[in-house]
Amino acid sequence: MIKKEVCKIISQKEIASDIYELTVEAEFVSEIKTPGQFVHIRVGNGWDLLLRRPISISSFDKTLNQFTMIYRKEGKGTSCLAEMVPGMELDILGPLGNGFPVEEAEIGDTALLVGGGIGVPPLYELSKQLRAKGVKVVHVLGFQTESAVFYEQEFGETGVTYVATVDGSYGTKGFVTDVIDSRDLSFDCIYSCGPTPMLRALEQRYAGKKMFLSLEERMGCGIGACFACVCKQADDPSGVSYKKVCSDGPVFRAGEVLI
């Protein structure tokens, strides 16, 4: 069930250049069902920054009633959010959407987790849950440059982790697909979150593989009422069939919607 709650900030720190890790306490942590769900945050109490900001949950702890988000300080909203300190409160709507299906990977399978930039965070909770289930996880994480790299060590604790940077300042130079090729990685299924061109490339290259992609789109309400974040269904590309990224997604099986 979705709750609207005033949540206390437990911690906030900059873990890479303009990348912040924010942990809050919320009753609704008990309602989180899958890794890859998100929350909708109201920044400030006024109406200048009108809309809520959708941010994915990167990990959660049901015993402590806490969850963690990782976001990039980019526009006015996230800049305001980055100013906040422990003890302050945030109005948060959550948990929202449908996350990654852990049950789709069998015990003993190898799951490839591919993240791009600020799409990396939701894969962290997924990785921990897959590992706990007995699935072998391999991570390929892509970033712009060395200063933007985060969570390499954390991911390393659950499985082999490869990093690519576009400018080659760290790890493999190039994109996540370059790593998959050069390392000749084999896997049973893919879970991915990141920029649309990256998701599109994965969907084309590994058509036929079991694959789950987390999409991003500008949102209004975050609960399915405003029809801002719709995408077309792949089986009806020129028709009126649609899925809402916020409430039907953000995670879809590859081939379900047009990306």
Place this chain on the structure above:
Amino acid sequence: MSMLNIELPGLSLKNPIMPASGCFGFGREYSQFYDLSMLGAIMIKATTVEPRFGNPTPRVAETTAGMLNAIGLQNPGLEKVISEELPWLAQYDVPIIANVAGSLEEDYVTVAKRISQAPNVHALELNISCPNVKEGGMAFGTIPEVARVLTRRVKEVSAVPVYVKLSPNVTNIVEMAKAIEAGGADGITMINTLVGMRLDLKTGKPILANRTGGLSGPAIKPVALRMIYEVSQAVDLPVIGMGGISSAEDVIEFFYAGASAVAVGTANFVDPFVCPTIIEQLPALIAQLGFDHISECTGRSWKQHGQLAYHRA
């Protein structure tokens, strides 16, 4: 005794607060937060004859104290609204105002005739003011004679009172209001969104795929108030006011301007509980301002002392 009940053509409202069309879908999403029977009415999402997908994304962009949208009247079409959405809403004790849209006059007539016969539809809201569709929509709402004729045609076939939703994107909104009054409208809803634009700092191009979109939210409240102030004095029709309402204080301001009821739109996205919160807060605010009933606030900005409230239940 209630301080909030309002009688309007076709509508017995337990309170004058309703979610605005396009900001509430068909109610399903918000029903997980509160009992929809608490609402005065529900203005459902615009319905067209055929299902519509709407515009490409991005469809929304934030602005200072507001947002732009260019959804493009996405809806499941008349048949599905009648066979699925309206029967689902019938479980709640709340009158439905069906927003009717189209590309051609015939489309409006077809939708109005059918949807007005649904048992829980108590009024129609004629959408001649959507700025985000290529044909129809706002085109019907910017030429007085076209609006008058369309209103007349819809009135002829509708089984329930017809309210016409006015566009603020006109030079003279009073002229538009008079035209739809001459066409036989039972009421006015106003205002729809203002056409606006935002550009991406890096690419220099519009953020919205549709290039332009409708501006809503607190930023447009002063424009809505001014237009309601002008229109409510010029015509003898009740006005359901909307445009940036987010608090009980805003509601009173709209009543002062001349509204007899109000709709809350964009604020639902920010706070899904905004409608029940306003309904809960209104009685104390009304009492604090020295009124016995909210209807006493209608038109206070222009009424002479001693004039009676317009729509006292």
